[in-house]
Amino acid sequence: MNNLWGIENLPYGVADTPDGGAQVVTRLGDDVIELATLANSDNMRKWARTFGHSSLNPFISQGRSSWSAARAWLQAILRDDKRKELVAAATKPLSEVTLHLPVQIADYVDFYASEQHATNVGSIFRPDGAALTPNWKHLPIGYHGRAGTVVVSGTDIVRPVGQRKGKDDPEPVFGPSVRLDIEAEVGFIVGGETEVGTRVSVDEAGDHLFGVALFNDWSARDIQAWEYVPLGPFLGKSFASTLSPWITPMEALESAKIALPTQDPQPLDYLRGDGLFGLDLQLEVRLNDTVVSTPPYKTMYWSPAQMLAHLTVNGASLRDGDLFASGTVSGDERDQRGSLLELSWSGKEPLELPDGTKRSFLEDGDTVTITATAPAPGGGRMALGEVTGTIQPARES
Incomplete structure (x- = not known):
């Protein structure tokens, strides 16, 4: 894995989905992980709804406690060997996705x-x-x-x-x-x-x-x-x-x-x-x-x-x-x-x-x-x- 993009990093972005829409993703090494897809597979309905948008704004609007909770969930699932298959199913090579402006800029x-x-x-x-x-x-x-x-x-x-x-x-x-x-x-x-x-x-x-x-x-x-x-x-x-x-x-x-x-x-x-x-x-x-x-x-x-x-x-x-x-x-x-x-x-x-x-x-x-x-x-x-x-x-x- 590219150490510059390890589990302590995990930035947020927005990328295309196969159905022509877009959802929030994170980057791990040279891959992206579709977070709504991952949350659905992990029965985390709140995060599935939050990350199933074409911008980060709905997530940003939830405030610091949600930002921390989502990051803790994401790091936990990525460290859990029992859920490796869930992560793999939501993972794509970075080279195969199109990234968008991640935020609808307000001011x-x-x-x-x-x-x-x-x-x-x-x-x-x-x-x-x-x-x-x-x-x-x-x-x-x-x-x-x-x-x-x-x-x-x-x-x-x-x-x-x-x-x-x-x-x-x-x-x-x-x-x-x-x-x-x-x-x-x-x-x-x-x-x-x-x-x-x-x-x-x-x-x-x-x-x-x-x-x-x-x-x-x-x-x-x-x-x-x-x-x-x-x-x-x-x-x-x-x-x-x-x-x-x-x-x-x-x-x-x-x-x-x-x-x-x-x-x-x-x-x-x-x-x-x-x-x-x-x-x-x-x-x-x-x-x-x-x-x-x-x-x-x-x-x-x-x-x-x-x-x-x-x-x-x-x-x-x-x-x-x-x-x-x-x-x-x-x-x-x-x-x-x-x-x-x-x-x-x-x-x-x-x-x-x-x-x-x-x-x-x-x-x-x-x-x-x-x-x-x-x-x-x-x-x-x-x-x-x-x-x-x-x-x-x-x-x-």
């Missing part, structure tokens, strides 16, 4: 939680000023994105068109983005609906954090640069974002939890508490099969719990299937930067690929794949589901 928020990334971007765009804006260390900065354009890994990405204005252009022009970029991120899937006017504290956040998935927030830097003053990202971000088909449960990542970097100045009271943690995730970014970056999530400044608490502090409600993302993950070293904007320093230091070509930003036909591993219980590493996409030419109309 999507993207944060800006890496100090290294924010410092790099500030240094690029404000070379004569402070790299970090005055508010950055006081609150997790974010923007509300477009849930309807979150697509599953493997979906081609059409180069967006829009307005842009270069520094030498007398007027704005319209056309395909010429500074198309990636953002290597980690997404968090949320469950446990709340009412408008209420808020979730950092110590309550764990009851709402269902799982983690790799995420690529494709970015048209030229469209973004022209539009984002004064209200922030819009069309430069909303054309597509890619989510892994596999959601790793938070319970699988207990061994990956670490202390946050020192937060100075100390955040306000609502961003403090016992529920704060970082994650020791090691990402890898490949451009056309060449590793161009290895961003470490463990350097992220803001905790997922702080991001969720800040997201709701004004009374904004949560819905089952909400997604929030970390923002670009970047480390201290050049080869740990999670975007081409940083890796090429806005085009001043292009990357040279093994075939002799150079990249500052993405060209049509380029494929970007992000993978990651985390510490596994008992030692070793476990994998997170990859996220990949290939750039297709802009459409004329």
Whole structure:
């Protein structure tokens, strides 16, 4: 068995069924296990109903106690030699199934939680000023994105068109983005609906954090640069974002939890508490099969719990299937930067690929794949589901 996908991992996804429908599955090694099929065979009617859907939302809506109970049932049956035949009957090779977007995304928020990334971007765009804006260390900065354009890994990405204005252009022009970029991120899937006017504290956040998935927030830097003053990202971000088909449960990542970097100045009271943690995730970014970056999530400044608490502090409600993302993950070293904007320093230091070509930003036909591993219980590493996409030419109309 592939140890990266062992019994301590067991991510959730959604795959086709023989009758043309879809159901919730998990991954074990290089196989998938149909969970509704398995639950029916094991006379677990509750789980059969829960997992017999084309998204994880009905399961996510049941809350933390059900998430834990389902995982305990699944691990128990996989360890039970007497039920091996039941498992085998529900098992298929991964290569024979089609995976879908695992969650019906309710709302999507993207944060800006890496100090290294924010410092790099500030240094690029404000070379004569402070790299970090005055508010950055006081609150997790974010923007509300477009849930309807979150697509599953493997979906081609059409180069967006829009307005842009270069520094030498007398007027704005319209056309395909010429500074198309990636953002290597980690997404968090949320469950446990709340009412408008209420808020979730950092110590309550764990009851709402269902799982983690790799995420690529494709970015048209030229469209973004022209539009984002004064209200922030819009069309430069909303054309597509890619989510892994596999959601790793938070319970699988207990061994990956670490202390946050020192937060100075100390955040306000609502961003403090016992529920704060970082994650020791090691990402890898490949451009056309060449590793161009290895961003470490463990350097992220803001905790997922702080991001969720800040997201709701004004009374904004949560819905089952909400997604929030970390923002670009970047480390201290050049080869740990999670975007081409940083890796090429806005085009001043292009990357040279093994075939002799150079990249500052993405060209049509380029494929970007992000993978990651985390510490596994008992030692070793476990994998997170990859996220990949290939750039297709802009459409004329």
